Amino acid sequence: MSLYLHDIPLAQAKQAFHDALQQAGLWQVLASETIPLDENALGRVLAEPVWALRSSPHYHAAAMDGFAVRAVDTRGAQPSAPATLALPDAAQYVDTGDPLPDWANAVIPIENVESLDENESICVDVRRPAFIRFRAAAVPWQHVRPLGEDIVATQLVLPSGHVLRPYDLGAIAASGHVSVSVARPPRVAILPTGSELVPIGSELKRGDILEYNSLVLAAQVKAMGATPTRFPITPDDFESICARVEEAAQTHDLVLLNAGSSAGAEDFSSRVVEKLGTLLVHGVAVRPGHPVILGVIARRPKADEAISPGSKEIVPIIGVPGYPVSAALTVDIFAEEVIARWLGRRPAELPLESVTMTRKVTSPPGDDDFMRVAIGRVGDRVLAAPIARGAGVITSLVRADGLVLIPGGAQGLEAREQVQARLYRSKQEIDRTIFCIGSHDVILDLMAQFLSDHERRLVSANVGSQGGLLALKRGEAHLAGSHLLDPETGDYNVRYIRQYLPDLPVRLVGLVNREQGLIVRRGNPKGIRSLQDLAGAEIAFINRQRGAGTRVLLDYHLQKMGISPDDVRGYSDEEYTHLGVAAAVASGRADCGLGIPAAAQALELDFVPLFHERYDLVIPQIYAESDLLAPLFDLLKSQSFQNAVRALPGYDTAIMGQVYLEA
Numbered sequence: 106m107s108l109y110l111h112d113i114p115l116a117q118a119k120q121a122f123h124d125a126l127q128q129a130g131l132w133q134v135l136a137s138e139t140i141p142l143d144e145n146a147l148g149r150v151l152a153e154p155v156w157a158l159r160s161s162p163h164y165h166a167a168a169m170d171g172f173a174v175r176a177v178d179t180r181g182a183q184p185s186a187p188a189t190l191a192l193p194d195a196a197q198y199v200d201t202g203d204p205l206p207d208w209a210n211a212v213i214p215i216e217n218v219e220s221l222d223e224n225e226s227i228c229v230d231v232r233r234p235a236f237i238r239f240r241a242a243a244v245p246w247q248h249v250r251p252l253g254e255d256i257v258a259t260q261l262v263l264p265s266g267h268v269l270r271p272y273d274l275g276a277i278a279a280s281g282h283v284s285v286s287v288a289r290p291p292r293v294a295i296l297p298t299g300s301e302l303v304p305i306g307s308e309l310k311r312g313d314i315l316e317y318n319s320l321v322l323a324a325q326v327k328a329m330g331a332t333p334t335r336f337p338i339t340p341d342d343f344e345s346i347c348a349r350v351e352e353a354a355q356t357h358d359l360v361l362l363n364a365g366s367s368a369g370a371e372d373f374s375s376r377v378v379e380k381l382g383t384l385l386v387h388g389v390a391v392r393p394g395h396p397v398i399l400g401v402i403a404r405r406p407k408a409d410e411a412i413s414p415g416s417k418e419i420v421p422i423i424g425v426p427g428y429p430v431s432a433a434l435t436v437d438i439f440a441e442e443v444i445a446r447w448l449g450r451r452p453a454e455l456p457l458e459s460v461t462m463t464r465k466v467t468s469p470p471g472d473d474d475f476m477r478v479a480i481g482r483v484g485d486r487v488l489a490a491p492i493a494r495g496a497g498v499i500t501s502l503v504r505a506d507g508l509v510l511i512p513g514g515a516q517g518l519e520a521r522e523q524v525q526a527r528l529y530r531s532k533q534e535i536d537r538t539i540f541c542i543g544s545h546d547v548i549l550d551l552m553a554q555f556l557s558d559h560e561r562r563l564v565s566a567n568v569g570s571q572g573g574l575l576a577l578k579r580g581e582a583h584l585a586g587s588h589l590l591d592p593e594t595g596d597y598n599v600r601y602i603r604q605y606l607p608d609l610p611v612r613l614v615g616l617v618n619r620e621q622g623l624i625v626r627r628g629n630p631k632g633i634r635s636l637q638d639l640a641g642a643e644i645a646f647i648n649r650q651r652g653a654g655t656r657v658l659l660d661y662h663l664q665k666m667g668i669s670p671d672d673v674r675g676y677s678d679e680e681y682t683h684l685g686v687a688a689a690v691a692s693g694r695a696d697c698g699l700g701i702p703a704a705a706q707a708l709e710l711d712f713v714p715l716f717h718e719r720y721d722l723v724i725p726q727i728y729a730e731s732d733l734l735a736p737l738f739d740l741l742k743s744q745s746f747q748n749a750v751r752a753l754p755g756y757d758t759a760i761m762g763q764v765y766l767e768a
Contacts, residue, residue, distance in 0.1 A: 112388040112395070114513065115473050119439070121385045122399045122421070126443065129401065129419050134449040135358060136289040142278055146269055149287040150330060150448040154554050155263045158281030160688060160708075161256040165210075167199040169248045172218055172237050173209035179243040187240045189221070198232045205249060207693075212248035213239050245678070253688030256280050259707035260684060261550035264557035266449045268330070288448040291331040293440075294353035294360045295319045298374075299427065300340045302364075318363050318432045322425065325436045329444045329453070331359075343373045350377055354404050354420040359443065361436065362398070364427035374398050374424040382419065390513055391473045393431040394438065398424025430502055434475055451537075451560055455507070455527035460489040462509075462524060467517040474513075477505035480526055489526055505529060539733060541565040543573020543585030544654050545682040546720055547703045548617065548750055552737075555746050559736035567681045569653035570598075574605040577725060583734060584724040586616070588654035592661050597719040599766055610726040612767050614741070615760035617720050617750060621658060623713040624683075624690050624705040625697045633697050633713060636662055639673045646675035647686050647695035655683075658718065659699050684708075702755035712754075719760065726767075738762070 113121075126132045137152035167173065174196050182188035190196040196213075197206050205212070220234035221227065228234040256262065262280045263273055269285070277285060302316040309315065316338055323333035334357065339349045346362075353360050362374050375398055378384045382402030389397045401419045423439055425432045445452040460480060468474040478489040492505055507526040511518060518524060537560055541549060545567040553563040565586075568576065573585025591600040598613055625633050631644060636659070639646050649655040663670065670676045675695055680686045684707060686698035691708040705712040728734050740746050741762035750756050 112390040112472075113386060115389055115391045115438070118386045118389045118397070118399060119442070122439065122443075125383070125385055125401050126421055131419070131421065132446055134288050135291060135447045137286050138289050139284050139286050142274060142283050142285055144274070146274055146285055146287065147271060148330065149269050149285070149290075150450045151263055151265045151267045151269065151285065152288045152449060153286040154261060154265045154557075155277055155280065155282065155285065157256050157258050157260050157262050159256075160253040160258045161279040162250050162252060162254065165205045165252055165692060165694070166250040167201055167203045167205060167212050167248065168250045169212055169214045170200050171198075171212045171214040171248065172196045173199045173205050174211055174213055174243055175209060176211040176243045176245040176247070179211070179213070179239065179241075182239055182242045184240045187219075187238050188242075189225070189236050189238045191236050192234060196237050210245050210249070210694075211243040213237070213243055214248060217241065251689070251694065252692035253685065257682075257684040257688050257707070260547075261554055264554050264562075266451070266557055268450055288330075288450075291359060291444055291447045292357040293326045293331045293333050293444075294336060294357040295322050295326070295333055295363065296336045296339060296346075296349055296353060296360065297363045298339045298341065298346055298349075299364045302338045304338065318425075318427070318429055321429065321433055322361055322363065322436055325433065326361075326440065326444070329441055330448050330450070331444050341373065343376065346373050346377050347380060350381060350402065350422070351405060354381075354402055354422075358420065358447065359440065360402070360420055360422040361425050361440070362422060363425045363432060378402060378422055378424065382422070387424075390471055391438070391475070392469060393428065393475065394426055394435045395431070395472070396424075396426050397435055397439065398422070399439065400424070430477075433502060455529065457525045458487055458507070458528050459523060460487045460507075460509070460526040462518050462520055462522050463488050463490045465517065465520045466491050466511070468511040468515060470516050471513050474511040476509045476511060477502065478507055478509050478526060480506035480528070489524070537733070538562045538564055539584070539737065540582045541584050541586060542568055542576040542582040543587055543723070544570040544720070545684075546586060546617075546619070546701065547683065547707070547753065548720075548756070549586065551749055551753075552740065552746075555740055555743070555749070556736060559740065561733070561736050569650055569656070569681075571601070571605070571652035571657075574601060574723065577611070577723060578606055578609065583728045584722050584737075586720065587723050588658075588718050588720045590654070590658055590661060590718065598721050598723065602723060602766065606723075610768055612724045612726055612729040613765045614722045614724060614729075615719060615763040615765060616722050616741075618717055618757040618760055619720055620702055620712075620714050620716070620755035621655065621699060621718055622702065622715040623697045624687050624700045625711045625713060626690060626693075627709060627711055629711050629713070631696050635713075635715065636668065637666060639663075639697075640668050641672065642674050644674060645694075645696045646673050646678070647689040647698035648673075648676055648679050649686065649699065650679040650681050653681075654718075654720075655699050658716065662716070703753045706754050714755075721765065 178195055219238040220231040221236040223235045262276055297316050297319045301314045303313045319335045323335050326333040339346050375387045378400040384400045386399040400422050402422050404420050425435050442452045477492040480489050507528040509524055509526050539561055549565045556563045570587040570589045576582045577585050587598045589598050589601045683700040683704035686700045687704040687708045689695045702712040747758045750758050
């Protein structure tokens with residue numbers, strides 16, 4: 106019995122196609138390649154995550170044209186009492202981007218300086234004075250880009266599966282790479298068939314049909330990230346079409362056989378697929394695009410030919426209807442998801458908008474009907490007006506602002522009925538983004554990479570543990586990392602949750618037990634062994650920001666030791682991440698800072714272990730029970746993720762996923 110006589114639902118047709126590809130090992134990235142980091146990488150899909158090889162900037166850099174100074178030397182300068190410094194011992198001219206002298210820690214902009222000659226008169230050469238006079242004191246690190254301000258070595262720059270944008274290329278270059286590993290673009294053959302077809306530019310006579318479907322399909326395929334090949338028109342001859350399909354299958358990953366998919370006397374596509382392989386579907390309950398063909402064909406190289414490296418033994422084939430709208434929508438519906446899978450990226454999704462129909466429309470019962478609509482905002486309503494629905498009206502796609510799907514079983518839509526439209530006009534996709542605001546840990550970067558494999562994107566902001574709890578209170582995050590120690594009980598986070606989130610039901614989930622200690626320079630030249638060594642002027646310390654769990658831990662132990670913060674040189678100098686602390690030590694800005702060993706290892710520093718602490722995730726119940734975070738909880742049970750965490754120094758995953766509070 107002809108498969109064409111029995112249309113099947115869209116979901117069932119897709120599943121049959123996907124199952125066949127998966128069984129053949131074709132439901133994954135086909136291959137990867139390493140390419141130079143240049144503008145040709147734009148739009149390519151990363152096959153591997155990009156980790157920073159170096160920090161950016163990799164030295165303390167002037168952020169403005171001016172004079173590098175020691176901030177301490179500028180104390181007391183006021184509008185009514187200007188101060189003067191001599192060059193080159195106390196000040197040095199720097200252009201934007203220049204390295205700061207080792208002795209300097211601030212820049213005074215040139216427009217805020219009076220350049221003076223040896224007689225303390227106004228100097229003609231403002232860049233080479235003998236003295237500078239200024240009327241405001243500088244603060245440490247003003248107008249300076251410190252080492253690692255943009256990127257810190259070893260941090261995750263971009264996850265695999267990411268489609269490269271122009272500014273991504275700059276970030277990859279800044280992080281030390283000269284090449285990238287990307288997915289090889291799938292090769293798609295587009296085969297137009299039909300004796301009535303003539304090429305673009307032909308002199309048309311009665312009965313001629315201009316062949317432009319292959320142009321549209323090739324552009325669609327290219328926009329999806331694949332490499333299209335447009336074959337010449339093949340007349341309606343069964344053997345000729347078979348030969349052309351076999352030819353295309355030798356060097357391509359997907360064949361789009363355009364036209365001849367219906368049931369007419371010269372519609373050979375289904376017979377071609379049956380002869381060369383397996384016909385999976387012929388006819389889908391969808392309009393436009395009713396006579397779609399889905400199948401797989403065997404790749405049979407000629408005796409003197411070899412199959413292209415990386416090629417599989419079978420090639421999927423889609424019989425694309427000949428009408429232009431049907432052809433274009435068929436590629437969107439069936440080819441996009443396959444190409445996305447081969448590239449390792451998420452399938453493209455049109456953003457949704459709630460719209461109100463302007464008039465009643467009817468639809469064939471039993472078919473999923475993709476109706477083109479024009480969309481506009483009128484007052485406080487977004488309206489959708491149906492556009493001409495003919496399968497051959499290519500301009501209906503040009504004019505359309507979106508699609509409204511009338512599901513099979515419905516026989517149309519009523520005027521003023523509210524429905525969802527799939528927008529062709531761009532709209533940011535944020536539905537799969539998880540926002541994590543709170544304490545920093547390098548595990549969050551690792552988690553982001555693992556979650557990208559589960560169709561989730563983790564975006565984290567480092568504001569400290571207390572800042573994270575406040576963000577949850579304001580409804581600004583899905584979860585927060587926290588490690589706030591209760592000095593009275595020795596427990597973590599529960600007291601603070603009850604203090605900051607008394608009315609918000611949350612789930613407190615253990616992530617890791619981790620070490621905290623002092624990050625010091627390689628070889629520990631100042632012999633720092635404990636927090637007791639911080640008391641005095643000999644050791645320059647770099648602190649975490651107020652509200653950070655590490656800051657709370659430091660204050661707790663300083664108090665126990667009877668050490669005043671005023672006795673710690675650099676106590677008021679703050680960084681927002683452990684890697685930031687490590688960068689400050691690596692650059693010589695500080696002798697040490699309290700942090701985690703993974704950050705010390707990242708920048709090849711030494712580590713003095715002092716404490717063990719618990720690092721938890723605080724998750725509002727409304728998100729803990731959501732589909733959005735379901736992959737996160739699966740990840741916490743994942744052996745591969747736990748092994749990756751344990752490979753980092755200073756972590757114990759025994760508590761990962763353990764619930765400490767549910768209220």
